[in-house]
Amino acid sequence: MAGKTVLILGGGTGGLVAANRLRRALDKENRIVLVDRSPYYTLQPSLSWVMLGQRSLPRITRDLRDLRKKAIEVKTAEIASLDLANKKVQLAKEELAYDYLIIALGAAYSDAEVPGLNRAWTYYHPDGADGIHEELPLFSSGRIVLAAAALPLSLVQPGRVRKFAGAQGRAAKTDVIDAHVIAQFAAQMAPTPYTLPDAVQRGLMLLVARRRQIDEMLVAERQRLDQQQLFPDSPVRADVEETVAYLEAKRHDFDQQLHAYVAAHPRWTESAALLRSVPGVGPITTATLLAFLPELGTLTRQEIAALVGVAPMNADSGKWRGQRHVRGGRAMVRRVLYMAALAATRHNPWLRPFFERLRARGKTGKQALTACMRKLIVLLNSILKTKQPWQAPTPATA
Numbered sequence: 379m380a381g382k383t384v385l386i387l388g389g390g391t392g393g394l395v396a397a398n399r400l401r402r403a404l405d406k407e408n409r410i411v412l413v414d415r416s417p418y419y420t421l422q423p424s425l426s427w428v429m430l431g432q433r434s435l436p437r438i439t440r441d442l443r444d445l446r447k448k449a450i451e452v453k454t455a456e457i458a459s460l461d462l463a464n465k466k467v468q469l470a471k472e473e474l475a476y477d478y479l480i481i482a483l484g485a486a487y488s489d490a491e492v493p494g495l496n497r498a499w500t501y502y503h504p505d506g507a508d509g510i511h512e513e514l515p516l517f518s519s520g521r522i523v524l525a526a527a528a529l530p531l532s533l534v535q536p537g538r539v540r541k542f543a544g545a546q547g548r549a550a551k552t553d554v555i556d557a558h559v560i561a562q563f564a565a566q567m568a569p570t571p572y573t574l575p576d577a578v579q580r581g582l583m584l585l586v587a588r589r590r591q592i593d594e595m596l597v598a599e600r601q602r603l604d605q606q607q608l609f610p611d612s613p614v615r616a617d618v619e620e621t622v623a624y625l626e627a628k629r630h631d632f633d634q635q636l637h638a639y640v641a642a643h644p645r646w647t648e649s650a651a652l653l654r655s656v657p658g659v660g661p662i663t664t665a666t667l668l669a670f671l672p673e674l675g676t677l678t679r680q681e682i683a684a685l686v687g688v689a690p691m692n693a694d695s696g697k698w699r700g701q702r703h704v705r706g707g708r709a710m711v712r713r714v715l716y717m718a719a720l721a722a723t724r725h726n727p728w729l730r731p732f733f734e735r736l737r738a739r740g741k742t743g744k745q746a747l748t749a750c751m752r753k754l755i756v757l758l759n760s761i762l763k764t765k766q767p768w769q770a771p772t773p774a775t776a
């Protein structure tokens with residue numbers, strides 16, 4: 379190639395990389411012309427550091443015109459239109475002809491499409507990043523919003539990724555090494571993509587979580603009430619009693635809110651009825667499963683048990699057989715599953731005999747109950763998958 383003109387539109391990351399690489403690769407008799415509306419380049423990923431005060435805007439900004447020292451022509455102008463058929467680009471005041479065209483004009487952010495974003499600081503713009511940095515020391519209350527674009531994302535325990543790096547013999551840790559390791563982990567382990575809950579799902583999650591918090595406060599306050607029995611003349615007893623009554627009323631209120639919320643959204647009508655068909659599965663278990671285990675009914679029995687954290691993990695080596703343990707999983711789901719399994723071992727004609735058989739075979743109460751939790755979640759998974767409600771076992775199947 380000789381005597382040709384390469385025209386690069388956009389002096390952002392893509393345009394700059396292209397210009398520098400081509401300049402190294404091409405003889406000087408070939409022109410490289412770069413056009414951007416701004417004479418300055420800002421390293422966008424460093425805007426988060428500007429926001430945190432770890433970099434200043436001048437430090438992450440370069441003057442594009444310095445590229446002229448490397449024999450790259452730079453034009454500061456708005457690009458008005460492209461004429462691809464005639465290989466021409468129209469700028470505000472001149473027309474440029476080219477032999478090869480690279481378009482690296484980036485993306486325009488549609489802030490207006492996200493309700494409220496126009497009124498918020500966002501560090502995706504230099505002035506926004508600088509603005510947040512100035513405002514942060516004054517920030518005492520308000521909303522900080524983390525927005526994730528619609529890219530697939532997975533939530534992975536950091537320890538798994540670290541162990542993956544360790545297995546590769548990579549003990550050192552820097553941001554660059556982390557980025558490589560995370561990319562390799564995602565490619566090789568293919569973690570399940572996480573679906574961000576929409577507003578309705580999030581509403582149910584918040585209601586369930588708040589009810590749980592009230593429940594925990596109630597348990598603590600009831601324990602304090604028990605302690606009051608030791609002090610007949612206690613001046614605080616009435617207050618503790620009042621708090622217990624208040625929390626009981628609050629919890630009742632949340633039970634009703636949860637019931638109404640699930641009933642108000644048709645997306646859960648069928649699933650809620652199917653789950654409630656199982657003796658031992660009440661409204662709170664149902665709401666918790668719908669809120670925190672949306673995968674129920676879509677996975678295999680092994681997958682759902684592992685996700686909830688009730689799948690026993692082998693601990694064998696050679697001929698040695700270690701005790702199998704459950705671990706990890708979704709704590710919020712496991713807690714309600716525990717209560718549901720406990721109720722089912724008393725009232726469910728299918729789970730009660732199973733529990734009793736395990737106990738008769740020498741399993742501890744805890745081991746037998748964990749096995750019941752696993753059996754119950756596998757059953758609920760299958761009920762949602764097949765859309766067949768619970769059938770009481772016949773004498774032959776019990």
Ligand SMILES: Cc1cc2nc3c(=O)[nH]c(=O)nc-3n(C[C@H](O)[C@H](O)[C@H](O)COP(=O)(O)OP(=O)(O)OC[C@H]3O[C@@H](n4cnc5c(N)ncnc54)[C@H](O)[C@@H]3O)c2cc1C
Binds near residue numbers: 387389426502
């Ligand atoms: C805060 C932040 C953090 C980020 N973090 C990361 C990260 O960690 N890793 C990562 O890979 N990516 C990150 N990105 C994204 C990355 O910066 C962009 O993907 C990358 O800059 C895109 O390069 P580009 O050349 O396509 O576009 P840009 O860098 O946006 O460049 C486009 C250029 O075209 C110019 N232009 C557009 N229209 C016209 C016109 N009509 N006339 C004249 N000039 C015009 C613009 O002025 C601009 O200079 C981050 C982005 C931001 C904002």
